[in-house]
Amino acid sequence: MSKDEEPKPSNPLGLARAWWPAMVWIGLISIESTDAFSSQNTGSLLYSLLTRLFGNVDLSQFLLFHFYLRKTGHVIGYGMLALLLLRGWRMTIGPVGTWLTRMLVLSWIGTAFVASMDEWHQSFIPSRTGTVHDVILDSVAGFVFLLLAYLWLRRDETTRQAA
Numbered sequence: 001m002s003k004d005e006e007p008k009p010s011n012p013l014g015l016a017r018a019w020w021p022a023m024v025w026i027g028l029i030s031i032e033s034t035d036a037f038s039s040q041n042t043g044s045l046l047y048s049l050l051t052r053l054f055g056n057v058d059l060s061q062f063l064l065f066h067f068y069l070r071k072t073g074h075v076i077g078y079g080m081l082a083l084l085l086l087r088g089w090r091m092t093i094g095p096v097g098t099w100l101t102r103m104l105v106l107s108w109i110g111t112a113f114v115a116s117m118d119e120w121h122q123s124f125i126p127s128r129t130g131t132v133h134d135v136i137l138d139s140v141a142g143f144v145f146l147l148l149a150y151l152w153l154r155r156d157e158t159t160r161q162a163a
Contacts, residue, residue: 018091022084026114029077033118038127039070074134075141082111082142086149100153104146111142 035041043066050057085107093099115138123130 015092019088022081022088022110025077025081025084029081029114029118030121032073032077033121033125033128035125035127038125039066040127042066042070071137074137078111078115078138078141079145081114082107082145083149085110086146100150104150108139108142108146111146112139115139115142 031037043063046066046069047057047059047062050062086103089103089106093103112135115135118138119130119132119135121130122128
């Protein structure tokens with residue numbers, strides 16, 4: 001397929017192979033969006049573990065650590081989702097070519113959509129809070145991971161064309 005040709009849809013087995021990792025990842029995000037993974041639950045479990053391993057742990061320092069640990073989880077989780085969505089689009093559409101920008105945009109929109117739905121879902125759970133700040137963090141994380149993927153794919157394509 002040349003760069004300017006329309007992409008060809010894949011067979012159902014190929015589509016399943018392309019999209020199952022992203023769907024599993026979205027499932028994991030959904031599970032982490034429940035009461036069981038609220039800040040109170042993960043914090044008390046982690047605090048107990050750390051005090052058993054290291055003795056007395058300053059609570060104020062732990063709370064700050066726990067906050068940043070959870071936000072790091074958002075960045076990694078939604079960054080990976082963006083890459084898995086990009087993988088799905090690449091396997092569905094085909095070679096990168098002129099479709100790369102469209103695949104990146106679709107992947108970012110999908111990431112922002114899942115982040116929005118996750119925070120909306122959390123707004124109905126008493127032990128959770130759904131915030132626009134987390135949607136922004138998740139969307140920016142997806143954007144950064146996709147930007148890095150774009151740079152990698154362009155470098156890879158340039159190297160391949162030079163060979």
